[in-house]
Amino acid sequence: MFDRFKTAIAEQLSEISGGDAKVIFEGLQPPKEETHGDFSFAIPRLRIKGNPKQMAIDFAEKFKTNELITKAASSGPFINFSIDKNVLRDDVLKAVYEQKEKYGTNTTGKGQHAIVEFSSPNIAKPFHAGHLRSTIIGHFICQLYKANGWDVTSMNYLGDWGKQYGLLAVGFKKYGSEEKLEQDPIKHLYEVYVSINAEAENDPNIQDQARAYFKRMEEGDEEVLGLWQRFRDMSIAKYKDIYARLGIHFDVYSGESQVTNGMNRAMKLLEDAGMVKEDDGAQLIDLEKYKLGKALVKKKDGTTLYLTRDIGAAIERYETYKFDKIIYVVSSQQDHHLKQLFKTIDLLKLPYADKFQHINYGLILGMSTRKGTVVFLEDILDNTRDHMHEVMKQNEDKYAQLEEPEYVADVVSKSAIYVQDxxxxxxxxxxxxxxxxxxxxxxxxxxxxxxxxRLCSMERRANVKINPNADLSVLTEPAVYSIITMVAQWPDVVKSTMETLEPSTVVTYTTRLSREIARAWETLWVVNQPENIAEARLLVYYSARITLGNALRILGLDPLERM
Ligand code: ARG
Incomplete structure (x- = not known):
């Protein structure tokens, strides 16, 4: 939204100073103090010989104001510029009205493909808070990349392989129930796993059986794989329902089990690169030089490990998707693992080694229901929704107006969980x-x-309609400009958040926008106003509503029309 203003400043200042227009454009920042105008430029950035303070005075004096830039004034080594707020207002309201849901998006990523791997729970194990964070942060990253014009493939890399699945199968023979499996596979497999795990602690025999079972799985034994495949398919079906409740869709359900050929190739590449060392029958790679320790890649009995599967997966993924970027959204508890993985890919000199990125996050402490520990995503969601529902019922009048109170409670509680996170x-x-x-x-x-x-409700109740041709010259209140300035920043927020992939940037922005809106309610009325004033103000609120909705959607939340 600010580009044409910045270009106007950059072009003229470049002519006056002889400095590079691009450097000026990039260097224009919001000044520290609001009274200093809209953009500030630090003269030393020009790298021109001379006294910066004197140059600031000279250049500001020579700068001719025009229909976009209304003021240029020096302040120490800076020049501060003010822009024509009415032009900004007209530009913003027009852009939002024309682009609606697309307002704020850009096409910088056009033609590029990103894979975002996130959520990735383990079958038969709890879906813990760490998976919840991966799920919502990962989804946010997908939305953000799409808003920046990228093609995105969302991928769930299930923990569905390894010795513990041998143990699960052994357990299922003893404790499994077909009926319960049909009813709720995720919970039942977890119960079975907990029981057999407890038993295995005192009985080494069971561990041996599990190991032997997993070996048969790795050898591709069809009988054992059949059972495992059912566990997997049923768990995925259930997961899909839960993700749907969050509005999350995975293009690919991958998983450790799906890495096949890639792993042998990974082993071969590692051997060819001379990286593999024998150690008492097992094989490892030595990353001591990089302070990453030694990593086991193959056990004594020939079975593979988490890291080996990840190396294989990386190779297969590139061959399948030819991505320009791949993002692993995984807890910081696995920083070491991902460093080992990326270092290994680096050492293998794979030409796409620079496309990998780990997005990590900290822990959620003390996440339990009021009754006890939560282990399943569904419980977390149900719990918060029910609490929220209770809170909503306390406001009887409002509650009576809701057509789908359960849905509203669900969305509000998700919003609560996400925004806290x-x-x-x-x-x-x-x-x-x-x-x-x-x-x-x-x-x-x-x-x-x-x-x-509340903005939706105002639009419903207004006695005028949204009119893009409303006479905007009646908009003179400071509250208008506070909202317009916030709305105008949204496209830049979408762009700049790509650098950090921090959802907090968007939350901070959205909160500030909401506060400006709340402040405006007090003075900027729409009801009981002359028609031309009501129309113009409604258009300002409309631009705020669209922008707020777009921001909520990037965060992964459905904007509510009533609550
Ligand atoms: N399933 C793993 C866990 O729950 C997370 C997978 C992370 N992704 C990866 N490519 N290693 O701990």
Whole structure:
């Protein structure tokens, strides 16, 4: 939104100073103090010999104001510029009206393909808070990449292979029930796993059986693979339902089990590169030189490991998708593993080694239901929804107006969970706080949804319609400009968040926008106003509503029309 203003400054200042227009364009920043205008430029960036303060004075004096730039003034070694707010207002309102859901998106990633691997729970194990974070952060990254014009493949890399699945199969023979498996595969497999695990602790015999079973799996024994395939298929079907509730879709359900050929090829590549060392029958790669220790890639009995499968998967993924970028959204508890993986890919001199990125995050502490520990995603969602539903019922009048209170409770509670999670930088641990999750005030998900729903309600109740040709010259209040300035920043937020992939950047922006909207409610009325004023103001609120909705969608949330 600001590009044409920045270009106008850059072109003229370049002519006056002889400096590079591009350097000026890139160097234009919002000034520290609001009273200093809209953009500030630091003269030393030009790398021109002379006294920066004197140059700032000279250049500002020579700068001719025009229909876009209304003021240029020096301040120490800086020049501060003010832009014509009415031009900005007209540009913004027009752009939002024309682009609607697309407002804020850009095409910088056109023709490029990214794979985002996220969520990746383990079959028969709890879906813990770490998986929840991977799920929502990963989905956010997909939305963000799409908004920046990329093609995105979302991938779930299930933990569905390894000795523990041998153990699970052994357990299923003893404790399994077909009926329960049909009913809720995820929970039942978990129960079976817990029982057999407890038994295996005291009985080495069971461990041996599990090892032998897994060996048969790795050898491709059809009988054992049949059972395992059923576990996997049924778990995926159930997962799909739960993800659907979050509005999340995976293009690919991959998993450790799906890495086949790639692994042998990985082993061969490692051997050819002279990286593999024998150690008492097992094989390992030595990454001591890079302070990454030694990593086992093949066990004594010939079975493979988590790392080996990841190396194989990386090779297969590139061959299948020819991605320009691949992002692994995995807890910082696995930093070491991913460093080993990426280092190995690097050492193998694979030409695509620079396309890998690990996006990590800290822990959620103390996430349990009020009854006890949560182990399944579904429980987390149900629990929060039910609590939220109770809170909503307390406001009887409003509650009576909702057509689908369950749906609203579900979306509001998701918003609460997400925004709490996204509030700080990813790497930070945080304590799950029920009071905060359920609060409708402060920087919370419900607050953002409420701002959106309130804007929708205003549009429903206004006695005028959204009119793109409304006479905007009646808009003179400072509240208008506060909203317009926020709305105008959204396209830049979408772009700049690509550098950090921090959801908190978008949450901070969305909260600020919501606050400006709330502040405007007090002075900028639409009801009971002359028609021309109502129309113009409604268009401003409309631009805020569209932008807020777009921001919520990038965060992975459905904007609510009523709540
Ligand atoms: N399934 C793993 C876990 O729950 C996460 C997988 C992460 N991705 C990967 N490519 N290693 O710990």
């Amino acid at each position: 996204f509030a700080a930088r990813r790497i930070k641990d945080y304590k799950f706080n029920w009071d905060r999750v359920l609060s409708f005030e402060g920087d919370t998900g419900p607050y953002l949804q409420y701002a959106h729903a």
